[in-house]
Amino acid sequence: MPGPKRWRHRFREQVCRWTMPREAILDLLSRTSKHMSPKEIYGEIQKSYPGIGLTTVYRTLDLLVRSGVINRFSFGDGQSRYEFKEGRKQSQHYHLICTQCGRIFDYSDFVEEELAIVRKTEAILAKKYNFMVQDHNIEFYGLCDQCQSQNERRS
């Protein structure tokens, strides 16, 4: 379903109007594989919706997170980053964060095995601590390929 109201149906339940900025931001996030910050999203959206306010970007991102359509992450670089949440199981993935250049990579190897352990842990946490798990996150910090070779050249 292409066109300006592509995502509208997802929000029937919500008490809200479906507007151009919302369509534009969700559309952008659904296309990119990057983990964009509000400012990056703002810059990109200018092209399809000039005159949009940064405030609206923030508000829309909040709405989309609350609606469960996107995920918010804090990778420790001082700004939040957002990711479209696919419904498909195969889209399960975790993140590699380069501590030098800040780039973020997705990986989905071993996710099945990791999920098995995670489920097991969740059950224990629920029983032992009475903690109701809603979501989980696994991330690796280190040096990406490029930064490693860059460092070699330098030394």
Added chain:
Amino acid sequence: MPGPKRWRHRFREQVCRWTMPREAILDLLSRTSKHMSPKEIYGEIQKSYPGIGLTTVYRTLDLLVRSGVINRFSFGDGQSRYEFKEGRKQSQHYHLICTQCGRIFDYSDFVEEELAIVRKTEAILAKKYNFMVQDHNIEFYGLCDQCQSQNERRS
């Protein structure tokens, strides 16, 4: 080794002087099991070192992170949080974050099994993506015991 220079020896290698604020901050972090923010640390340190500046707290925390003595975390509440890094293997743990009250809990159940999977994943990541893992992080988001019962009472 108690006393005002308790931690000094850890920094022989670093090109730096060992000062009262540094001692006080590291001492505090080594004692607490909380995951404190700069402002919380600042408030607490006032008691043992009145007149300390918030700036110095920030600078010292940076130093300690760079020195590998403490860990920095972003749990998504808009401020960074710090944790003393124990050397012992048994101190390996991950975090439960309550999405309602923001409290953070440590857990160390299943850590052995999780570490096994993590090691396996690290090996693949190194080979397939040439990503050099330095550190990793696992966290669960959800509702803590207290917030769950609070919600029940309300509804």
Added chain:
DNA sequence: ATTGTTAATGAAAATGATTTTCATTATCAT
């Protein structure tokens, strides 16, 4: 298609965490 209600927007100001600047102070090698 037009209209009225009001949710959503955008600009500017406010907030809050963190960083920078710079004159002063205190550590520690000598």
Added chain:
DNA sequence: ATGATAATGAAAATCATTTTCATTAACAAT
């Protein structure tokens, strides 16, 4: 005890995010 200079603290600057409020636009009712 002393001097070089690393570390400090106060204030200002920066940067992400939130709030305020007057204006605009979505859409239900006509």
